[in-house]
Amino acid sequence: MAVSIAGTGPGPAGTSGDGPFKLRRALGSRWAKQAGRGVEVLVLTAAALVMVSPVLWALSTALRTPAESFSEPPQWVPLHPIFSNFSAVFNNAPFVQFVVNSIIVTGAIVVGQLVTSSMGGYAFARLRFRGREPLFWIVLATMMVPIQATIIPVFILIKYMHLSDSLTALVLPAVASAFGTFLLRQAFMQMPKEFGEAALVDGASQWKVFTRIYLRMAWPAMATLAVLDFAGYWNEFFRPLIFLNSQSHYTLPLGLVILQGYMGTGSISVVLAAVVMALVPNLLVFVLAQKYFVRGIAFGGIKG
Amino acid sequence: MLAGTATTQPNEATAEGQGVGLGAPTKTLARLHAQEARTGALLMLPTVAGIVIFTAGPIVASFVLSLFSWNVISAPKFVGLANYSSLVHDSVTMHAFVTTAIMATLIVVLQIGLGVVLAVAVERRSRRLRKLYRAAFFFPLMTSAASISIVMSYMFDDHFGVINYYLTLLHLPAVPWLGSTVAGVVTIVLVVVWQQLGFTFILFVAALGNVPQELTEAALVDGASGWQRFRRVTLAMISPTVLFAAIVGVINALQIFDQPYIMTSGGPGDATKTVVMQLYEAAFQNLKFGYASAISVFLFVAVLVLTALQFRLSRRWVYYAGADGR
Numbered sequence: 001m002a003v004s005i006a007g008t009g010p011g012p013a014g015t016s017g018d019g020p021f022k023l024r025r026a027l028g029s030r031w032a033k034q035a036g037r038g039v040e041v042l043v044l045t046a047a048a049l050v051m052v053s054p055v056l057w058a059l060s061t062a063l064r065t066p067a068e069s070f071s072e073p074p075q076w077v078p079l080h081p082i083f084s085n086f087s088a089v090f091n092n093a094p095f096v097q098f099v100v101n102s103i104i105v106t107g108a109i110v111v112g113q114l115v116t117s118s119m120g121g122y123a124f125a126r127l128r129f130r131g132r133e134p135l136f137w138i139v140l141a142t143m144m145v146p147i148q149a150t151i152i153p154v155f156i157l158i159k160y161m162h163l164s165d166s167l168t169a170l171v172l173p174a175v176a177s178a179f180g181t182f183l184l185r186q187a188f189m190q191m192p193k194e195f196g197e198a199a200l201v202d203g204a205s206q207w208k209v210f211t212r213i214y215l216r217m218a219w220p221a222m223a224t225l226a227v228l229d230f231a232g233y234w235n236e237f238f239r240p241l242i243f244l245n246s247q248s249h250y251t252l253p254l255g256l257v258i259l260q261g262y263m264g265t266g267s268i269s270v271v272l273a274a275v276v277m278a279l280v281p282n283l284l285v286f287v288l289a290q291k292y293f294v295r296g297i298a299f300g301g302i303k304g
Numbered sequence: 305m306l307a308g309t310a311t312t313q314p315n316e317a318t319a320e321g322q323g324v325g326l327g328a329p330t331k332t333l334a335r336l337h338a339q340e341a342r343t344g345a346l347l348m349l350p351t352v353a354g355i356v357i358f359t360a361g362p363i364v365a366s367f368v369l370s371l372f373s374w375n376v377i378s379a380p381k382f383v384g385l386a387n388y389s390s391l392v393h394d395s396v397t398m399h400a401f402v403t404t405a406i407m408a409t410l411i412v413v414l415q416i417g418l419g420v421v422l423a424v425a426v427e428r429r430s431r432r433l434r435k436l437y438r439a440a441f442f443f444p445l446m447t448s449a450a451s452i453s454i455v456m457s458y459m460f461d462d463h464f465g466v467i468n469y470y471l472t473l474l475h476l477p478a479v480p481w482l483g484s485t486v487a488g489v490v491t492i493v494l495v496v497v498w499q500q501l502g503f504t505f506i507l508f509v510a511a512l513g514n515v516p517q518e519l520t521e522a523a524l525v526d527g528a529s530g531w532q533r534f535r536r537v538t539l540a541m542i543s544p545t546v547l548f549a550a551i552v553g554v555i556n557a558l559q560i561f562d563q564p565y566i567m568t569s570g571g572p573g574d575a576t577k578t579v580v581m582q583l584y585e586a587a588f589q590n591l592k593f594g595y596a597s598a599i600s601v602f603l604f605v606a607v608l609v610l611t612a613l614q615f616r617l618s619r620r621w622v623y624y625a626g627a628d629g630r
Contacts, residue, residue, distance in 0.1 A: 040425050041433070047422065048440035051498065055447070057466060058455045074466045120351030127344030128337070135352055142359040144551070144611045146559045148580045149604040152369060152587055152597050153362035176354020179552075186544070190514075200336065206343035220510065227446075228503070235448030237562045238580075242588055253450035257566055260454050268458055275451045286446045290439060 055279065062086070062273040085273035092263065095274065097248055098255035099281070105170050105251055106234040112175035113229055114222055120176075121184025121218075122210050126196065136185075143178035147238070155242060169243040170251075174233065180225045187221035188214055227289040234282065252278050363604065369597035376591055387598035396574055397599060400582040401606075403489065407578070408557035410493045411500070415553050416546065418497070419504030424534070427512050438509065445502030453566035456495045457482065460567075482568055485575040492563050492576050500556065504549045511542035547618045554610050558603065579603050 056076065063081040089095055123129070124136045154173055163169040196209045204212070240254040250258065256278055260271045370387050374380035391397055426437045444452070459466050460481035468478040481491045515538055523533045539546075561580040564570055570577030579599065587596030 037428075040428070044422070044425055044429070044433075044437050048437055051440045051444055051501075054452065054455050054459060054498070055443075057459060061458075074469060116350040116354065119347040123344040123347035127340050127347065129341035129344035129348075132344065132348075135348060138360055139351060139355055141608075142355050142363070144555055144607050145359055145363055146555060146580075146600075146603055146607055148559055148561070148583055149366060149600040149607075150359055150362035151583075152593055152600060153365035154358060155587075156365075157358075157362070173354075173358040176351045176358070178351075178355055178359065181351050186548070206340050210343070210347070224506070224510065227506075231446050235450065237448070237450045237565075238584075242584075253448045256448075256454060257450050260566075271454060272458070275454055278451055279447060282446045282448070283443075286439075286443055289446070290435075290442070 055276075058272045058279075059276050061269050062276045064269055066267050066269045068269075085267075085269045086277065088267070088270045089259075089274040089277065092270065093255060093259045093274070094247065094250075095255070095277070098250055098252045101167060101249060102234055102252040102281075105167050106230060108171045109174045109233045110226055110229045112171070113177045113180045114226060116176050117180030117184050117225060118215060118218060118222060119210075120181040121186075121221075122188050122214060124181065125185040125188035126193075126210075126214070127206065139178050139181055143182050145178075151239070151242060158243065165243065165245045165249055167249060170233075170236075170239055177225075177229075180229070183225055184218060184221050187218050191217050223289070227285075230285055230289070234285075366597045366600050366604070369594055370601050372594045374593045376593060380594070383594065387595045388602075390595065391598050391602065396577070397579075397582050399574055400577045400579045401602070403575070403577065404558055404560065404579045407489060407493055407496070407560060408554055411496050411557040412550060412553040414493070414497045415501055415504045416549055418501055419508050419549065420542075420546070422501075423505055423508035423512055424538070427509065438505075441505045442502040444499045445506070447499065449499060449562035450566060452499055453495065453563045456491075456498075456563075457567045460491050460495075483572055485572060488568055488572060488576045492560065492567065495563050495567070496557070496560060500553075504553065507545050507549050508542060511545035512538065515541040543618075547614065551611055551614055554614070555607055558607055558610075 057074070060076050060078050062085050063078040063083070064075065065082060066085070068075070068078075120139070124132065124139070158164055158169045158173075163172070191214055195213050199209050199213060200206075235253055236251070237253045237257070240251045244250055244254065247255075247258070256271075256274055259274055263271050369380075371382060371384060372380040373383045373386070422437075422441055426434055426441070429437065458464075462468065462478070462480045462483045465481065467481065472478055479487050481487050519537050519541070520533055523537050528536065559580055560578045561584065564576040564578055565581060565584075568576045570581050580603070583596050583599045583603070586592045586599060
């Protein structure tokens with residue numbers, strides 16, 4: 001059964017010539033294997049459908065007239081798709097402004113965190129300096145701190161910095177990340193020390209060892225962090241709800257919820273049209289992230 | 305601070321005995337260690353500064369604030385532990401803690417269980433299927449909780465929702481997904497798991513990809529059964545990831561806000577009101593900053609205790625590849 005793990009590898013590192021032959025002999029009966037495989041595929045497919053259905057439903061509802069929103073049986077494929085719900089979104093909310101705000105906030109945070117977390121993670125994983133352990137414990141301890149546990153003092157701090165109701169209020173407190181630092185540290189720790197030691201013996205500086213050797217190997221972890229950061233901050237609702245007052249500063253998720261609030265239950269299809277449009281950037285990044293992600297896993301093997 | 309490091313480092317190095325070259329002259333070694341300390345301090349500075357200003361400091365401030373009564377407008381008044389005693393006697397807040405704990409438990413168990421199973425099952429598929437399934441499980445993570453809560457509140461609608469339509473079609477009773485106390489909690493849990501499963505799934509897929517093939521192959525050659533290979537090799541190799549997923553999962557689950565705020569507003573009654581919703585209301589709607597800070601300190605302590613517990617329990621079963629000493 002689990003042999004197929006090795007078997008599925010038509011991938012990179014070719015197994016030696018007689019390997020697959022040996023593995024095949026070790027298999028149990030073919031029948032049991034096939035049946036097990038069938039059940040697994042069935043379960044996986046059902047799970048996958050469950051995962052995709054809400055978004056498909058949102059899309060199909062957005063393509064129907066508001067009157068048909070709740071038609072029974074549910075029309076998964078709208079027979080007469082209409083697009084007026086989408087234009088109605090722009091007439092009812094500054095949708096473009098929401099998108100621009102979200103791009104600014106998320107972009108700044110992702111870049112900032114990649115820089116600070118890779119640096120911090122490497123320092124805590126590989127470099128010995130005085131106070132490293134206590135500092136790392138402070139960082140680690142704050143990773144466990146829920147953002148809501150600090151939101152009140154941060155709210156007050158932001159007020160005193162005269163940053164209330166600005167996009168900077170969302171970016172600045174999020175540039176350093178305990179989570180990212182920990183994620184990167186774990187990645188650096190799992191890398192062999194020998195490469196760096198060899199380079200040091202050859203006279204390379206610590207900075208060079210970091211940027212030229214380990215940072216490149218940290219690619220999968222950084223891609224993971226970027227993906228998770230995007231998912232976290234592009235979709236963030238709590239902090240924008242607290243920090244932003246004027247509608248012109250709203251980020252996308254906050255804008256959507258406000259839209260749902262005043263469109264009420266009467267125009268579900270318009271609200272869902274907005275949701276579908278808001279999902280487009282997510283799907284776009286998703287496609288890119290998938291590519292980076294798969295590449296990252298392939299590169300994650302220490303052999304590379 | 306930095307100058308001091310240079311002089312103390314060589315001793316440490318000899319004590320640890322894992323320096324560069326055994327025969328290297330002490331001077332070179334000292335210089336190398338000084339450089340290492342300098343680079344280290346520089347690299348960690350942005351992270352540590354940001355965290356001290358925007359997380360560690362505010363945690364202390366939260367604790368201090370929790371000892372005051374303050375509505376932002378008038379001057380803060382020291383009240384000692386009064387906020388805590390009113391917190392303990394506030395049945396709504398206590399109920400929010402219980403509800404959140406129940407939700408968190410269900411979510412973390414489901415997330416890790418499903419995450420491992422799906423990741424292992426997906427990794428066995430052919431390359432094309434693997435890509436498809438990965439995409440399906442991963443993509444909800446990329447959606448926003450706000451968007452999905454909006455969509456789900458329509459789908460789970462007690463009267464017009466798609467889900468109840470299919471239930472009645474199967475001659476099952478319609479469930480008051482958002483309208484009943486128990487179902488409300490279950491609905492929130494399902495929506496959160498639907499959305500966040502991709503996180504654990506991704507972590508496990510990545511971890512499985514890092515399990516050296518030679519290890520599973522060697523176990524196979526040694527005659528280990530499928531279950532033994534999974535239990536002794538694969539699971540052991542991904543155990544740090546399980547720990548990580550558990551810690552992050554609990555911490556995330558304790559912070560549930562978006563879904564109940566948007567889908568149920570904490571209702572029916574206070575059935576789905578979470579700790580963070582209660583905190584939000586106290587601070588930003590009722591301007592009871594001291595009381596809200598007390599809730600946040602409580603939340604923080606709960607997270608801290610749980611995390612410490614997990615670390616302690618995990619010592620027995622987590623295996624770190626490549627980390628010899630610890």
